[in-house]
Amino acid sequence: PQKTLPLIKVGIMNGKYLKRITFRSKYIFKIEHLNKTIIFTGKPNITYEIIFYKQNIIFKQKKNKLFNISKSFYITPLHPSKNAFIIDDIEYAKIYPQGGIESRQYRGKFKIVLSNKGLRIINILSIQEYLYSVLPAEMPAYWPLEALKAQAILARTYVMYRKQVS
Numbered sequence: 001p002q003k004t005l006p007l008i009k010v011g012i013m014n015g016k017y018l019k020r021i022t023f024r025s026k027y028i029f030k031i032e033h034l035n036k037t038i039i040f041t042g043k044p045n046i047t048y049e050i051i052f053y054k055q056n057i058i059f060k061q062k063k064n065k066l067f068n069i070s071k072s073f074y075i076t077p078l079h080p081s082k083n084a085f086i087i088d089d090i091e092y093a094k095i096y097p098q099g100g101i102e103s104r105q106y107r108g109k110f111k112i113v114l115s116n117k118g119l120r121i122i123n124i125l126s127i128q129e130y131l132y133s134v135l136p137a138e139m140p141a142y143w144p145l146e147a148l149k150a151q152a153i154l155a156r157t158y159v160m161y162r163k164q165v166s
Contacts, residue, residue, distance in 0.1 A: 025084065028044055056070050109123075111124060
C-alpha cells in the first residue's frame with residue numbers, strides 16, 4: 001500500500017489580512033464549505049475574485065457576482081493530482097531589496113479564512129508538494145546533487161518540527 005504523505009498548512013502573505021484575492025486555476029476546482037458541501041465548481045483559466053465586504057465574502061467572476069458566503073471555505077482541485085492555482089498580487093521578501101509583488105503558482109488546496117479584519121489564505125498541501133517549491137527557491141538546481149539532497153532533508157525536517165510545535 002502507498003503511504004499517505006503528511007499534509008502541512010502554510011500561511012500565504014505571512015498571515016496578512018486581505019480585502020481582495022484574485023486567482024485562477026489551470027484545472028477544474030470546487031469551492032466547499034468546511035463540512036465539504038460543494039458551493040460552486042470553477043472552470044480552468046478564468047480569473048475569479050474573492051472580496052471581503054461587511055464581514056462577508058463576495059465571490060465574483062469578472063463583474064458578475066456568483067455568490068455570497070459568510071463563513072470560511074476551501075478551494076479544492078476536483079482531481080487531487082491536478083492542482084495548480086495562480087494567486088495574483090502576492091507580496092514576497094518584503095524586507096529584502098529583491099522583494100516585490102507578483103502572481104505566484106501554488107499546489108494543493110486553500111482554506112480561505114474569514115475574520116472580522118479580512119481574509120487569510122492558508123495553503124494545504126503534502127510535504128512533497130511543498131518541497132517541489134521550496135527547494136528551488138533555496139538553492140540553484142546546478143549545485144551538486146548531494147547538496148540538493150541534504151537541503152531536502154533539512155527542509156523536510158524543519159517542516160515536520162514546525163508541524164509538531166504548532
